[in-house]
Amino acid sequence: MVNLLSLQHLTKTFGGLTAVKDVSFTVEKGAIVGLIGPNGAGKTTVFNLITGNYQPDRGQITFADTPLNGLRTHRIIMRGIARTFQNIRLFQQLTALENVLAGCHYRMRSGIVATMLRLPAQRREEQQAVERAQQELAFVGLNSHALTVAKNLSYGDQRRLEIARALATEPRLLILDEPAGGMNEQETEGLIGLIGRIQQRGVTILLIEHDMRLVMRVCEKLVVLEHGGKIAEGSPDQARSNPQVIEAYLGVEDEP
């Protein structure tokens, strides 16, 4: 298996609007792939198709050689894909630790009866989950904020917490929707380091990002979308020198 993820001829329309038009690309195992394109190009929609938040009108999504079409989102997560959201979706009133424990949830077994009786297995499982979650918090550098309520974290910390929650599901593929969105330069530097360390763990990464410096530095391959369609696919250098890309995207101002 060379391609961990493969999208074939994906199309998604919303009413009259075709948000994603016949998009095909692959994500090689172990790679960091960037999905870029101007605002409204359909990038987030592609992510929502991958994680089953939307169903494609046409096309096929294959992950680790098995089709994902028709699976519910939590099933797809259980197969080994984890994600973050463009507009940060944390459990705002819960602590950072509890947020990360959400990612541990599906690997745990204890049901309601074991919980009420507080069986030894249930207690052990809880304890192990907390340790796992603490590790992920430490991994993204939030160990001192375990008991901070998510909404009280800084913007950059919230983005990192979302990554920790995603990592707690032990994904094979991590998809990040604008992870540097709203981060300052220093935080973005830290994020670049973090993405490298995630790759070293053997996790494949697909990310959407408007920050071109980050994209050019971390991505091994870029897929460029415009108006829902794919206009280029290749190395960052190839993408940078592609006239269509320059016209469609790089010529356009960065995020306002």
Place this chain on the structure above:
Amino acid sequence: MKRFEPFAIALFAALLAVAPLFLNTYQVDVLNSIGLYALLALSLNLILGEAGLFNMGHAAFYAIGAYTAAILNTRYQVPILWTLPLSGLIAGLFALAVARPVVHLRGDYLLIVTIGVGEIVRIALVNDVFGLTGGANGIFGISRPKLFGFVIRQPQEFYYLIWGFVALTIFLFLRIKRSRFGRALNYLREDEVAAEGSGINTDYYKLAAFGLGAAWAGMAGTLFAAKMTIISPESFSFWESVVLFMIVILGGAGSIAGILLAAFLVIGLPELFREFAGARMLVFGLVMMVMMVVRPQGLLPARGR
């Protein structure tokens, strides 16, 4: 504040334990009522407070538990306390059946549907469904509960049965709160999309919240039937669902201490001011309005809110 919490809880528990020794029968009866409402509100809290699912038909589950107990007891002579598990089970299964097709609805729509369910159940009881419920007159002649050979008759004796069950409920619900199951309910309330996107089967937990909350309300119904010895549909009106909803929101959704306090206020205060019974609704309405404006998170909000 946090440091005094264990003392406050111990003091409260001790006061409750000795209260019947100092109170007259009428006062103990009021406390029994408060206990039953606390129990019901705690069960509703699993659905409304922990999972964030708007349910304004909770009295339906309470009714089904009470009627299951009454029917088993009066027709088949099953000792009333023995009916507890089955009352819970039937109320829980009923909740699963009605929630299954509607849990995916958005909050406000779910609210309307649950109001409908509550009314349908009440009207079905009035119309003597299956010839089992005794119509508008209800069911009478429910036998007194027996515990270890001891017949529970006096309000003082019911007091310990009811509040013992409340204590057990709090004990178990605290365990649930600090578990994978309890957290899953909170994830649902906070952000369903993020919960599903973290690998949590949100449909399953919505149903589980309804099932467990309803099962507990069903068991509270058994205690109610045992205490009253007569039950009729008017005890399970829409107003009961509204009061329970109010207790949970007023106390602070997700907060066990807040819900206990609110049960005391909502059920106990009107008893203190009986002479103003006519103005009760007015005061309720005003209190709710003021609360929602000045303290929308409830009297004793769950941590972090």
